[in-house]
Amino acid sequence: MKNAIIECAKRYDADLIGFAPASRFAKDDPIFKIFPETKTVIGMGFRVLRGIYRGVEEGTTYYQYTTMGVENLEETVMPLALINVANLIEEEGFEAIPQCKNPLIQNAVEGTNPEVDYTDMVRGVTAENQIDFLNCAIQCGLGEKSMIGSVLTDDYGPFIRYCFILTDAEIEPTDLVKPHLCDGCGECIKACPGKAINDQGETDSWRCAVYYNGANGSKNPFMPPEAFTGFDNRMEIIRGTAEFNAEEAKEILDNIYFYPPAKHFYRTSICGRACDRACYIHLEEKGMLKKSFNKKFRSGEDWALSETQFITGKREKEWIFGGEEK
Numbered sequence: 001m002k003n004a005i006i007e008c009a010k011r012y013d014a015d016l017i018g019f020a021p022a023s024r025f026a027k028d029d030p031i032f033k034i035f036p037e038t039k040t041v042i043g044m045g046f047r048v049l050r051g052i053y054r055g056v057e058e059g060t061t062y063y064q065y066t067t068m069g070v071e072n073l074e075e076t077v078m079p080l081a082l083i084n085v086a087n088l089i090e091e092e093g094f095e096a097i098p099q100c101k102n103p104l105i106q107n108a109v110e111g112t113n114p115e116v117d118y119t120d121m122v123r124g125v126t127a128e129n130q131i132d133f134l135n136c137a138i139q140c141g142l143g144e145k146s147m148i149g150s151v152l153t154d155d156y157g158p159f160i161r162y163c164f165i166l167t168d169a170e171i172e173p174t175d176l177v178k179p180h181l182c183d184g185c186g187e188c189i190k191a192c193p194g195k196a197i198n199d200q201g202e203t204d205s206w207r208c209a210v211y212y213n214g215a216n217g218s219k220n221p222f223m224p225p226e227a228f229t230g231f232d233n234r235m236e237i238i239r240g241t242a243e244f245n246a247e248e249a250k251e252i253l254d255n256i257y258f259y260p261p262a263k264h265f266y267r268t269s270i271c272g273r274a275c276d277r278a279c280y281i282h283l284e285e286k287g288m289l290k291k292s293f294n295k296k297f298r299s300g301e302d303w304a305l306s307e308t309q310f311i312t313g314k315r316e317k318e319w320i321f322g323g324e325e326k
Helices: 002-010 030-034 052-059 063-091 133-139 188-189 205-213 233-240 246-254 274-285 308-312
Strands: 016-021 040-047 096-099 160-167 303-305 317-319
Touching: 002 016, 002 063, 040 063, 040 133, 052 063, 052 274, 063 096, 063 160, 133 160, 188 274, 205 246, 233 308
Parallel strands: none
Antiparallel strands: 016 040, 040 160, 096 160, 303 317
16 A cells, blocks of 8 residues: 555655654644544655746746745645545545645744735644644655754755645554755855844744745845835835834735735745755755756856835846846
8 A cells, every 4th residue: 555655646746755653753742633543644745846936046036936836736736645645545444634734823822924914824723733744744754854944855955845644554654864964054044035044043933924025125126115114114124134023023014015925825925935945055056965957056146136226215226146236
């Protein structure tokens, strides 16, 4: 049955498939609250195509990452794989409980999910509602945990999303991945346009949301010169250096209207997961990724926009490459 599951998962576009025995999880883990009879957790990883990041990397088009790399994977591709693998398991007489992440709920009362509108979030839900997706990915051997809590894989680096199935079938486990990719370089931290990740790799989700949505003018070609008019600290917001709490973050988010969201409720990522892109570039430059391409993901200097237009109030797109205006 294991081989049949792998073949089915690959047929429905899973790039990575792993199996974790129940013994790898603590007795009070959410998987047992959802399905006490769990014997195996089946993990499936789906790459986010490298080309989906290209528009953000070049500063041209931005909706592809969100519509294809987030929404389409989470709402179409992954559920289709889950339902078909689950059907296969149930045909063999075992239970199969698909686990696809709900982006609108979280256990913590504070914080938010940058990928969705903060007003849609339901906070303070109990652990029984969702498994720990990151932990399940690690226990299923899909990859290793990076210093900022992303999953790193040998072929795709951090360009991966994942989902799971809980089953009472006992299936031969996949080996855990021995950490070897993340070297603690901190490129992911330095790349964040809003300094949302501290030196310990902890992310302030409200800062992340603000700059995920495009509050940094140097990385947002759609931001008008009059952006954040009325904010006393508007230039600090635009530079990514402003200090603000959750309530102030909400006010900033309410004034980010520079680019339309995706079709349903996902917010368009203007930062384009700068942390993940920086990680990928670092791994590629060090020759750590097994899957190679004809050219490097970033072949030249990273770009930025001059802040001049936000000071003068006149739209003047000055692109800066490696510190030089062009």
